[in-house]
Amino acid sequence: MANLILHEDPVSGNCYKIRLTAAHVGIPLERRSYDIQKGETRTAAFLDGVNPNGRIPVLQIGDDYLPESGAACLYLADGSPLIPHDRFDRADMLHWMFWEQYNHEPNVATLRFWRAFIGEDRLTDIQRTLIPGKQAAGEAALALMDAHLAQTPFLAAGRFTVADIALYAYTHVAEDGGFVLSRYPAVTAWLARVAEQPGHVPM
Numbered sequence: 354m355a356n357l358i359l360h361e362d363p364v365s366g367n368c369y370k371i372r373l374t375a376a377h378v379g380i381p382l383e384r385r386s387y388d389i390q391k392g393e394t395r396t397a398a399f400l401d402g403v404n405p406n407g408r409i410p411v412l413q414i415g416d417d418y419l420p421e422s423g424a425a426c427l428y429l430a431d432g433s434p435l436i437p438h439d440r441f442d443r444a445d446m447l448h449w450m451f452w453e454q455y456n457h458e459p460n461v462a463t464l465r466f467w468r469a470f471i472g473e474d475r476l477t478d479i480q481r482t483l484i485p486g487k488q489a490a491g492e493a494a495l496a497l498m499d500a501h502l503a504q505t506p507f508l509a510a511g512r513f514t515v516a517d518i519a520l521y522a523y524t525h526v527a528e529d530g531g532f533v534l535s536r537y538p539a540v541t542a543w544l545a546r547v548a549e550q551p552g553h554v555p556m
Contacts, residue, residue, distance in 0.1 A: 357412060358383045358413040361387070362389050365389075366556070368409060368410040370422045371412060371425045372384075374430055375429050377552040377553070378552075380429055389409065426519065430515050434512075442510035443510075445516075446508070449509055461494065461530055464487050467530075488532075496537065502543045513550055
């Protein structure tokens with residue numbers, strides 16, 4: 354395999370997904386850090402050389418650059434037990450990964466960033482007006498996960514997959530964004546199961 358470099362901000366859950374996937378499959382990553390709050394992903398060097406979209410994470414594979422955390426996780430996990438062989442189970446794993454980016458991450462992760470890293474007193478008026486809606490949507494996402502995980506130990510295929518990594522990253526730090534995880538006992542139990550998996554590394 355080509356030399357792998359993760360262009361990341363270490364506090365990002367999306368970047369952590371890639372590190373966690375790599376740890377589970379035993380693939381070493383070189384890490385290059387950027388501080389998004391200082392605009393380090395908006396420089397000409399980054400835009401021209403890493404990602405013209407100006408966002409991280411980006412997994413560099415030799416001379417190729419792969420943006421988007423889900424794509425990078427799938428690349429790293431390809432051929433491993435983290436991706437189910439069964440056609441439905443694999444699609445269901447992807448369903449949870451797509452859902453995470455559309456329903457979970459925009460609410461749970463955004464409130465974590467606003468509250469833990471920017472500070473509510475430094476938010477714009479528009480951002481403040483969005484907080485109640487994001488809080489409600491994040492709680493709905495956690496409730497949906499809780500109902501599902503009350504019936505199964507892991508999100509898809511009845512076992513640990515990349516879907517669990519994708520949802521674990523921001524769920525386990527959701528309280529940084531003002532969510533109360535004790536309200537979701539099945540989620541809390543699932544978080545413990547994920548953290549007990551061989552190869553697990555902390556954020």
